[in-house]
Amino acid sequence: MRIVQVAFPVLRGKRRFTIEKGRRWSIVEHLLLHAVSEKSASAEALENAACVPRRVIVEAFVRLMRAGWVEMISMREGTEFQATPIGRIQAKADDLPTFPLVQHRWLGFNVDQLTGTVFRGRELRLVHQNDLGPDVVRLNAANLHATGDMGDIFTALEGDDEVIVGVKASPERLLRRFALVTVRDSQKIDGLPSRAPQALQDHIREASQSSGGLVARPAASPGRMPVENSAGPTEGVFRQTDMIVDGAAHRDFLSRTIRNARERIIIHSTFINEHAFTFLPDLLLAAANGVRIDVFWGQDEDRNKQATSRAEAEKLKRAVAEKSRSDAIIIHMFSTGSHSKIVVSDDGRGGWFAAIGSCNWLGSPFESFEVSVKVRDPDFCGRIVRHLATMSMGREGIWHDLSTDITILGRRIEQAPRTSERKVPMKLLLAPDHAVLAIEASVKAKRRLFVTSHRIGVAGQPMVIMPAVAAARDNGITADLYFGKGTETLTATAAGALTLDLRSTGVRLRPVYVPRLHAKLLAWDDDALAITSQNWLSADPSDSSPLRELGLFINSPRIADQLIRSFQMRTNG
Known part of the structure; x- marks a missing residue:
């Protein structure tokens, strides 16, 4: 041996x-209480109407009677259950109260x-x-x-x-x-x-x-496993109107989100600058409505000696203090080190949603071509909030009251019921997942590959450009790659030379100047689309910092085709 x-x-x-x-009340128990608050009913009648086993119904009513919310009454036809006066009041609540x-x-x-x-x-x-x-x-x-x-x-x-x-x-x-x-x-x-x-x-x-x-x-490294094997939910509710396209739509979305909230807002913007003050009136209004607001930023101070986001965050914090709202609007003064762009909020009606994508919510003039997606599915939204909790711990991973609070919020959102809308394949993308998805796109694309990136740099060649060249050569697909500007590692002149070199391969690499391109997209054929904070053509997705980037992959009929058409209309691409 x-x-x-x-x-x-x-x-x-x-x-x-x-x-x-202490055991929480189930949805079935709540529904049964609501049913007998309107009219008394027997266990047999409820079994036939709800298609729920009689044993489950009886056990539910035993608990409800112990709480004093249901009582048994004798009728000519037999014994029935009816809600007590206090039970009828509780039946109208969104959630039944517990006393753990x-x-x-x-x-x-x-x-x-x-x-x-x-x-x-x-x-x-x-x-x-x-x-x-x-x-x-x-x-x-x-x-x-x-x-x-x-x-x-x-x-x-x-x-x-x-x-x-x-x-x-x-x-x-x-x-x-x-x-x-x-x-x-x-x-x-x-x-x-x-x-x-x-x-x-x-x-x-x-x-x-x-x-x-x-x-x-x-x-x-699990970070390099195929995207479909990564942890997390694999399908969620989605509709085409969840897409947020163009700068003006992002500005309107954020303003409307802040004004409609009644409980909690969390904003994570990679950068904070003078444009953040545009939303100060909305933030103050939300605070007056009893909303707790947390503002995070992710600019890496080690890479920018000026630390501009910290300076602007301090200004915003002082402005909030001058309005005596520091108790409700918390501007956090540490960098999360993340390049992701996230908004989380309640909808004012008991629901929750998140938005992720390319937009620096508190650092944008909203004049660029941007794309984000509104995430309404509780599983996905709750997991995004939990990722925010991890970001809030900082590099040292310290458990503090804020990270605990955000974690509990994320779990609460995850437990909320889904709507009855159709579900489509979806997947949250952490930083290491992006390189894997780029390879998957080059292999699975049957007709076309489409990429937009704010910047182009040397890191984009092995991650996207070379796989695109291989797909165009081996599978005969069209590959259109768009970028806004070069980086220190690949200047505009060098990018132009690379564009010429790629012409013979079937890959079209093109700059976009009007409008300014800031969206980070990867799509193939008509149905597969990834919306993210990752600059596909410039940044190397780090294995060592999995939460540095965050995106969402969606597979839904014609979602990629519609977005590509929208991009072409705005840029004449």
Whole structure:
């Protein structure tokens, strides 16, 4: 028997959580209460009308009677259920009130840095890297899971009828440790919980096959897996009117969003400049309506010594303070390091949505060609909010009250019911997913490939241009690539020379000057479209910073065709 010890990296933490214990009311229970608040009914009648098993109906009414909201009455035809006076009042509420038991508990957890799986404190055997023997095969962490997702941690730690509603802020970072398991004959894994995902088991088994079991080796980065295998929801509700196209439409969208909100707005703009003050009246109005507003920015100060966004954020913060609204409008003074552009808001009617794409919401004159998409699907919107929570932790990954608050909001949105609209294949794109999608587009395109990018640089050649050349040569497709301007690594003159060089390959590389091009799009054929913050032709999508870019891939009938036509009408492309 061949026995090999394998160690995989984890993040170890322990926090004091606030937990509400007590079963929540289900939608079925709420609907049944509403039904008998209008007219008494028997369990048999409700079973036939709702197509719900009688056992479920009876169990629901037992709980509702315990709450004092339903009572049994004797009728000539038999026993029926009817709502009590207080039950009729509760039936009209959006959500039935609960009275859970609040507990405070210290809980330990471990986040697997290969797949992001969260294990409870005692489920793994942990050791410090200095205590690993020379014969142990070590797996390296994937950058995609360099920090733990608080929402996933909450879910893993919650017991039956429990919901984590808070966690005590802590300056302590998660500890880096290794989980040690034993692999027998390259198959049986001892020391790993049975619920561990198949991907983690595969990484461990593959590592155990290393020559002699002595060679430390990295795991394949999940960030480079095909997009369809990435974590997260894979389909969501979408309609064509969710597209936000052109600068003026973005300005109107943001202003309308702020004015309509009644609970919470989060804005993440890569840059903040003087154009942010255009929305100050709207922000002040929202604050007067009781809305909490958080403003984040992502400009990397290490790359721009002037730190212009920080200076403008300070000005905006002072302007808010002068209006005595610093309690409601929070201008955060740290950089998230992300190039993504995000708006999250409630719709004033109990629903939530996000918008992601190319627009610097607080740093744009709204004169460029921009494209963003409104994300109304709860699963996608909630996950975007959870990504914002991770961004809010900063580079140190510190758990603080703000990140906890945003995480809880994201989980709340994810649990909201979907509308009955049609669903289409969709996928959130993190930074590493973009390079994979570009290859996928070059392989799957049957007729055409279409790309727009604000800038063009040397990084765009291996990521998009070379795959486009190969697709045009091998598959005979047309490939139209558009850019707004060059970069320090590829000047306008060099871009012009590259344009001439590509003519013979079937790839058309073209500059767009009017209107100014700022949209970041990748599309193929008629139905496949990615809207993102990633400059396809200039920026290298980083594996080390997965949240540096954020986009959405959508596969919906003629969505790409309609956007390409819209672009051509505005630019004569």
